[in-house]
Amino acid sequence: MASEAGAGEAQGTFRERVLALVARIPPGRVMTYGQLALLAGQPGAARQAGYVLNTLAGGGELPWQRVINAQGRVSTHKLGFGDMQERLLEAEGVTFDASGRCDLARLQWWPAEEDAPPERLL
């Protein structure tokens, strides 16, 4: 027990920390890129958070679709799979505005100690 620290602290590279956070987002909830960067120990590095997800290329079991921008919109439209991301979120209960926005104030999720980190997804 000595080695590991308490609640979701930084470990490994920025990339690892971001992926670990994304893996913990519950279904039907979302996090923003800036939020990920902040919790990963790099406030303001929202672009890098997005870059990390880009390298995944929709890879694996990681719920990448639960990461959206600060406007409450998916940032993947220009990449071509924005529609798919919205669809995946809708399947989890997230509703989008006519202008493609969701209620961030209600859906944005923040990690808590009581949440069990699903290492399975890592």
Place this chain on the structure above:
DNA sequence: TTTGTGACATGAT
């Protein structure tokens, strides 16, 4: 090593 790029964020215009 330098340069350019980018699934962003924020403020100004």
Place this chain on the structure above:
DNA sequence: AATCATGCCACAA
């Protein structure tokens, strides 16, 4: 509301 400009920093060439 939409657009522009700047900051941010990891990563590829």
